Amino acid sequence: MDTVKPKDRDFIQTVDDHLFCVVGYLHPPDGYTAYLKYVPSPDGKWGKDGRRYSRTLPFYHVSQVENTYRYLKEKYPQYLFDCPVRNITISWVPKSHVKQYYHPREKLGEIMSRGANDFLERKLLDLSTVLEDKAGIKNRIGVTGSILTETHNPSFSDIDLTVHEDNASRKLIEALRELKEEADLVKPVTPEEKEGWVKNRAERFPLSVDDLRNIAEKRWNYGYFEGTYFSVHPTRTDEEITEDYGDNTYHRKKVVEGTTTVSDNRDSIYLPAVYGVEDSDEVSEVVSFEGLYGSLFEVGDRIRFKGVLEEIRGKDPHYRVLVGGAGSPNGYIKWV
Template sequence: MKPKDRDFVETVEGHLFCVVGYLHPPEGYTAYLKYVPAPVGKWGRGEARYTRTLPFYHVSQVENTYSYLRENYPKYLIDCPVRGFTVSYVPRPSVRRYYRPRKVLREIMARGAVDPLEEKLLRLAGLLTDESGVRGLGVTGSILTGIHNPDFSDIDLTVYGAGPSRRLKDAVLRLRNEGDRVQPPTRQEIESWCRERISKFPLTVDELRRVAETRWNYGFYTGTYFSVHPTRADREITEAYGDNTYRRVGEVSGSATVADASESMFLPAFYRVEDAALPGGVEAERLVSYEGLYGGVFAEGDRVEFRGALEKVEGKNPGHQVVVGGAGSPAGYIRWA
């Protein structure tokens, strides 16, 4: 089974890393540090307590963890020869436990819930399975690693494969529209969501509001926030580490037409674009977003504006792409033109 986005890795020191994407060196896992052991913390299991290193997922927050790792655990940083810049990663010999979302959800189903949040998880997973016909969901985040706090933790689900993800999307939207078993965010919650992000993303309030109203993969179940994260199935992970190399050329801005958004539900999100002429006559074939905010919101035919890092791709799939939200990239964006 291949490593997948939103799996978790626990190191021998007890640090919890979240796996990112699908491009991993054979000797380890590309991942960002999310929870660290601490004398006092809001998350925990047994006697162990944890604090979060990221108040929210954003490239600037991920890069802030590099300073901590560089000073204390430099073995968890690697100058990636494929990507051409430094990323955090966990080498296999440093792995105490590897957490797989589907396996852990099956274990919770088998033993039964031990707290109210796990009870909600099982009911919600059952509801979504019944409504969509999709089996084999997983759970990620703090529940996956067993450090969740029923008083405030969310429910973060995973679904595997493009087809099952689309069926689950239809079910979530239908349930949100019905509004009795699953609720969409209220207008006040959307406005609060926009205010929280206006200082973090180079978008206007109106642009953020449109993103919030377009996103399908979140809602509330009996008062608890939940999210759904489409994840590639093994057969959909077609690029092996080293098949291509990626080198930053510079920062670019431009506009393009979305030609194919079928892989935008995953992280990183891929949008194949047309008419993306850039300075110097370079044409970019796709937009790539490591920022989940831009995943799954733009559709075929949409005209979008973007700013990000231009990368030259060499190898099995040569060309150019514009990356938004990747490590070391500028404060980029994708927005409707």
């Protein structure tokens, strides 16, 4: 477990059978930064080994993740951590409390070797083959979410994929766009669904309907395969994770708003999404832990932002604006 670096969208089952989703790539040496995703519940819709689970988040948003902190503080305070690197309280799983660690690529390889146990796993195998063939990649796709933890319900569960390595991710992004344009094996989200998505998000985010419609048009990593909704999430490899815990420390200053120009968007495909920016007084990056803002803005785009100004001290000293992080206000990134 310790020979491979923890990665965004890995999963962990704790000794008390809670299921946590790993977040990002900055993890203490004795544990894993992660948020609580599923809790044991006799009435839960998800299940494994006779145990039922319920989701803790009706939708993924920093406000919902912070709601889980209250549950953990009352019942499982060992899963809250005052992080001396980020200087905030985060949810985490200490290594001493790990019952099982789930790796997306290992799980997909296991299902390939043994064969599908149900029709959702069969679709997973077929979809991964379609994507690999179209993108010209091999052994770079994994499966996350409920299939990874073996708690999925074929009657309603989605397929959530990871793609590992920067070059493979970019090939897959283009391949998926082509597949959705062809609309044969992979179907795009319908205009009606996009409009429903826009109305739903308009209630949660400080963005206009027009902003959200623009975002809906640019979202590349969702679609349908044989009638099942799926998503794809780029993930860094061990070699691409260049910051070790403690290399830098993060110090929050104040809430800021402003406009700037995107100068680099290569790391916007990951979580957190990182945009290099120019012509901003002291800020060199706008960084989002809210997935809504990933893979959106192109080099040269003028953007408006609201978030927390952070000073980074250490090996890579600079200032950045953080959007969607734990303890941050309801910020945004949008086109000017």
